[in-house]
Amino acid sequence: MASVIFGDKIVSARRHGKLSFSFKSDDFSKIEEYLDTGGTQMMIPISGAAPDDMLTSRWLAKMGLEMLAFRWQNTDGWNDYIVGHEGLDEVRRYARAPRPEEKWDYSKRRIYGQDNSTLTSDGQSVQTIWECDILATGTAESSEFYFVLAIFGVEYSINLGGNSMDGYHRWLEINDGKSPLYSNKN
Template sequence: MEVLRFHQAIPSKKGRVPPMLGVMLGSEAPISIRRVLDGDEIIASVELNEDQFELVRSGQSSKLYFPVGTGIPTAKVTSRFLAKVALEAIAQRLLSSDGGIDYIVEEEQFDLIREHARYGHVKEWPYYVRRIYDANLDEKIHGLEGQKVHEYDFLHTCHGELYFVLALYGVELTINIDGPCIEGYETWLNENDNVSPLYWGENAEG
């Protein structure tokens, strides 16, 4: 998430964008690049130690390497994150309904994923992840112009399974709300030409 925040210049509540660590050709010590928001502008600066600065000054080295992306965090961390977001999304959908919140709290169907979100009791709760569009995509999607930061929806399959589908900067993450099994979603994808539920059915582009 820090790599994503760096590349997309997403600040914290204090207005800070996390720095990115990289390497310089000819130096074993890491270097750091920072992005600072100055109004509508983004100012980048590179922090070098004395030896690295001397390499640049002498013309021996000026190549810097930084990661353009990173892998998904460990399965347990990611699945617990998805479980928490899924429960919050359900609460958001039912918030205006009479007894909606009570239903979420009392419904036994949510006990397992609720326990996983809070305590991580289920060691292996698989999820499905893939990229469905570029992070910097800037075009009309679902009638809206500009870069798509996040979107989500639920998928209820013909087999009675309920999946939560979340996309963050084009990375689709899917978790089974009913239990630690993702095969049903993979089957659904195979049966529907690998289309994302976010762009299928009522969500399909007109």
């Protein structure tokens, strides 16, 4: 059994897998009371080690490929290009089935506080939970694409063309460490 927190109410829960829980029936009244008073947060205490670097880099590679597909979906022939482009063969292979002990490099750094907020167009302050983009570096003849993701202020990036972050680090040097998420890079 694990504890799950609804406001100031602590309830018992049984974890089924990583993201599924069941609650004891006598705890439902506590949950309903919290929700009836306008409560909107459920906190799940976590413990344990962070995922290893190989799992993190594969996750970034998969998300980067999905972001390319999303970005190019309105371009004629986008699917054939992404599926058939030899420059993406290695990242596709790594995301699907890495070789034993293979781990791609990625960058991880904090670019703002986890409680960062921004203003919406109607003036409301909202917390920045995540944001992402593709950074293209180099020239038309020789370019690299980096997937850049920030979650609660921690920026991750990975090269979608190969296992090297050199081009990304050069880009950061040229741009005084400014995140690609906040520049007119493309």
